[in-house]
Amino acid sequence: xSDVRIELEExxxxxxxxEQLRGRLRWDLAGExxxxxxxxLLWHTQGKGTRDADVVETLTVENPxxxxxxxxxxxxxxxxxxxxxxxxxxxxxxQAVSEPGDEVVQHGIVLSPTGTEVDLTAEADxxxxxxxxxx
Amino acid sequence: xxxxxGTLFFGVFLAFGLGFTGLIVKATLRNSDAHGWPQHRCTIxxxxxxxxxxxxxxxxxxxxxxYEIGGxxxxxSQIGTSxxxxxxxxxxxxxxxxxxxxxxxxxxxxxxxxxxxxxxQSSRAIGLFVLLPLVFVLVxxxxxxxxxxxxxxxxxxxxxxxxxxxxxxxAATAVVPAIFFGLFLAVGLGVGYFLxxxxxxxxxxxxxxxxxxxxxxxNVREHESTSDGHTSYTYSxxxxxxxxxxxxxxxxxxxxxxxGSSSGRGAKQAIVDEYPPGRDFTCYVNPRDPALxxxxxRVGASALLFALPLVFALVxxxxLFGMLRSRGQDRRQAQxxxxxxxxxxxxxxxxxxxxxxxxxASAALAxxxxxxKVPGGGGALTLEPxxxxxxxVFGMLFVALFWNGIVSVFVWQLVLSFxxxxxxxxxxxxxxxxxxxxLALIGGFFWSVLALANPRATVSLRxxxxxxxxxxxxxxxxxxxxxxxxxLTIHLEGVEEVSYRRGTSTHTERNTFRKIEIVNTDxxxxxEQGRERVTVPAGTIHSFEAPNNxxxxxxxxxxxxxxxxxxxxxxxxxxxxxxxxxxxxxxx
Numbered sequence: 001x002s003d004v005r006i007e008l009e010e011x012x013x014x015x016x017x018x019e020q021l022r023g024r025l026r027w028d029l030a031g032e033x034x035x036x037x038x039x040x041l042l043w044h045t046q047g048k049g050t051r052d053a054d055v056v057e058t059l060t061v062e063n064p065x066x067x068x069x070x071x072x073x074x075x076x077x078x079x080x081x082x083x084x085x086x087x088x089x090x091x092x093x094x095q096a097v098s099e100p101g102d103e104v105v106q107h108g109i110v111l112s113p114t115g116t117e118v119d120l121t122a123e124a125d126x127x128x129x130x131x132x133x134x135x
Numbered sequence: 136x137x138x139x140x141g142t143l144f145f146g147v148f149l150a151f152g153l154g155f156t157g158l159i160v161k162a163t164l165r166n167s168d169a170h171g172w173p174q175h176r177c178t179i180x181x182x183x184x185x186x187x188x189x190x191x192x193x194x195x196x197x198x199x200x201x202y203e204i205g206g207x208x209x210x211x212s213q214i215g216t217s218x219x220x221x222x223x224x225x226x227x228x229x230x231x232x233x234x235x236x237x238x239x240x241x242x243x244x245x246x247x248x249x250x251x252x253x254x255x256q257s258s259r260a261i262g263l264f265v266l267l268p269l270v271f272v273l274v275x276x277x278x279x280x281x282x283x284x285x286x287x288x289x290x291x292x293x294x295x296x297x298x299x300x301x302x303x304x305x306a307a308t309a310v311v312p313a314i315f316f317g318l319f320l321a322v323g324l325g326v327g328y329f330l331x332x333x334x335x336x337x338x339x340x341x342x343x344x345x346x347x348x349x350x351x352x353x354n355v356r357e358h359e360s361t362s363d364g365h366t367s368y369t370y371s372x373x374x375x376x377x378x379x380x381x382x383x384x385x386x387x388x389x390x391x392x393x394x395g396s397s398s399g400r401g402a403k404q405a406i407v408d409e410y411p412p413g414r415d416f417t418c419y420v421n422p423r424d425p426a427l428x429x430x431x432x433r434v435g436a437s438a439l440l441f442a443l444p445l446v447f448a449l450v451x452x453x454x455l456f457g458m459l460r461s462r463g464q465d466r467r468q469a470q471x472x473x474x475x476x477x478x479x480x481x482x483x484x485x486x487x488x489x490x491x492x493x494x495x496a497s498a499a500l501a502x503x504x505x506x507x508k509v510p511g512g513g514g515a516l517t518l519e520p521x522x523x524x525x526x527x528v529f530g531m532l533f534v535a536l537f538w539n540g541i542v543s544v545f546v547w548q549l550v551l552s553f554x555x556x557x558x559x560x561x562x563x564x565x566x567x568x569x570x571x572x573x574l575a576l577i578g579g580f581f582w583s584v585l586a587l588a589n590p591r592a593t594v595s596l597r598x599x600x601x602x603x604x605x606x607x608x609x610x611x612x613x614x615x616x617x618x619x620x621x622x623l624t625i626h627l628e629g630v631e632e633v634s635y636r637r638g639t640s641t642h643t644e645r646n647t648f649r650k651i652e653i654v655n656t657d658x659x660x661x662x663e664q665g666r667e668r669v670t671v672p673a674g675t676i677h678s679f680e681a682p683n684n685x686x687x688x689x690x691x692x693x694x695x696x697x698x699x700x701x702x703x704x705x706x707x708x709x710x711x712x713x714x715x716x717x718x719x720x721x722x723x
Contacts (some may be wrong), residue, residue: 017712017713017714018714042297042299043505044297045681045683045684047633047684048633048635048644049633049634049635049644049683049684050633050634050635050636050682050683050684051297051683052681052682052683052684053297053298053299054299054504054505054681055299077503078503078711078712078714078715079503079505079506079677079679079711079712079714079715080505080676080677080679080712081676081677081712083676085631085646085648085676085686086631086646086648087631087632087633087644087645087646087684088631088633088684090679090684093297095297106297113673113712113713113714114674118674118675118676120629120631120648120649120675120676121648
């Protein structure tokens with residue numbers, strides 16, 4: 001059984017917009033025939049609505065040796081922020097796909113200026129926003 | 136259960152479509168058989184009108200003609216590949232004018248059997264009508280495919296690899312409305328094709344030549360139709376009259392334009408009683424085509440029938456045009472957003488505003504695929520409401536007509552059942568909720584008409600694109616009957632919106648997660664115009680747009696009017712991540 005791992009620098013899982021996301025992709029294919037390993041950085045929705053997703057960055061390893069590793073550095077975009085709402089959430093994921101076979105390994109991250117995902121349910125639970133958020 | 140209902144629903148479309156496609160193909164092939172026959176010269180021997188014996192189409196033509204092939208003489212009486220009978224006498228009159236005894240006319244002879252010949256080849260254009268039922272076949276087959284394959288694919292995505300869907304947004308969301316509007320256009324053009332001649336004649340008839348005419352026969356014709364085991368009848372006026380033009384005798388049975396039949400025998404009988412056999416009167420004859428005549432040239436209320444296919448065609452064409460236009464505008468806006476980045480800032484109309492972050496970042500905005508299109512490219516602009524007052528009126532009218540049009544068919548059946556003395560009580564009870572919705576839609580239409588008299592609100596922004604933590608500066612102005620407004624409120628709201636399929640239908644849900652009050656006043660001066668600034672909170676979420684999930688931010692303006700529809704407008708704006716706008720200072 002092949003083993004593909006995604007390891008992020010300093011073990012971080014939370015990032016700010018426009019930061020660099022660095023890490024290493026490691027694999028041990030244990031004799032299985034794999035033609036490509038594709039590492040994708042993507043966001044996707046989760047919740048009541050039909051799922052949407054968008055791949056932002058891709059790293060492709062063609063004809064990988066049985067064992068190996070590859071460093072990667074992705075420039076994170078300005079958004080969308082990771083958030084959780086009453087009806088849907090946006091999640092960020094690093095996804096390594098081996099082809100043929102379509103074996104998938106996923107590693108979730110949080111993209112947010114505050115270091116934690118934006119919680120829309122907390123805003124709603126707090127009731128109406130301050131009446132006049134004026135300047 | 137959901138898949139079964141979906142399969143049944145789309146299966147009906149597929150079955151109807153295949154059935155009608157088969158009929159049209161069969162008729163086209165049958166008519167095409169004779170198209171390969173060689174043409175010969177035939178001589179008309181006899182030609183006279185005949186009674187077909189049909190109550191709804193009593194007029195036909197009896198013709199005999201002679202031709203020679205290989206020294207052998209043949210006689211035939213076959214006119215076309217199928218026997219023709221008509222409710223309208225005009226085609227019979229035209230045929231009598233064409234097939235005068237002794238005239239030499241072309242005919243087509245079966246090369247396999249010389250005794251088999253025809254005078255007229257049917258048009259193969261009927262084959263084009265196969266396009267109409269093919270649309271139903273596509274909708275039916277596509278729907279069944281979507282029910283079975285689409286749900287399986289969705290399940291697979293949840294369990295396995297997450298695949299990009301945003302890129303497919305434009306194609307997927309455009310197909311369903313394109314089919315919807317395409318159907319309307321096809322039906323409008325198809326029905327209009329049959330009505331265009333009648334429509335032209337209807338509007339020209341008042342200028343035709345008044346001509347002395349004599350009634351030969353007159354009666355009320357009965358047309359039978361059977362539905363769900365019940366037989367119903369409609370009636371039409373059938374007055375056959377003769378007249379002379381240029382020494383030639385013509386006959387016609389046209390009462391008015393358009394023709395057709397309807398319920399109510401009494402009114403038709405009263406007309407027929409006014410035109411007994413032998414009565415002389417004045418009819419109106421087309422000077423360019425004497426075979427065409429009419430008794431009553433005035434266009435009555437029934438002429439509204441001509442407008443129906445036009446409405447269908449306009450709705451269909453308008454919808455398709457609107458879709459194409461909005462896709463073109465999206466492309467142009469994306470292009471102009473990128474061009475703005477490189478344009479000479481001194482030429483921009485907001486040159487007086489130093490360091491406008493939204494315009495500088497416009498190219499960066501274009502690269503963020505999850506953001507909705509920014510109105511006005513990010514610069515100052517007067518906002519357009521989500522829907523205009525006239526747009527709401529026409530929208531309500533369309534929905535009310537569409538809904539009540541369909542429901543009225545079943546209500547009419549119900550009324551007929553009461554008239555027959557065998558009321559369908561189950562249908563009556565079943566229709567109640569549909570009728571209530573129809574009445575509500577009619578009420579909604581009139582309510583939206585009342586709102587046309589409301590004051591108009593104009594809202595303008597320094598920029599329709601504001602970053603989280605940035606400042607939104609807006610101005611508002613009300614014009615018209617502003618004295619009727621008692622209180623004005625403006626607030627900024629953030630809304631989650633999701634859509635999903637359940638069975639065969641698509642559902643949309645919304646949740647307002649944030650509401651920020653900007654204006655709440657009953658002061659007359661402040662109410663009519665004003666200016667305000669508000670900071671968009673930094674800790675909330677920016678705008679987000681994907682095919683099935685959205686975060687939208689809107690400015691909502693409400694003007695309360697007692698005992699009248701409120702002024703209510705919603706203006707979409709775009710809130711971007713702080714990193715795109717520059718969180719320091721104004722959004723302008």
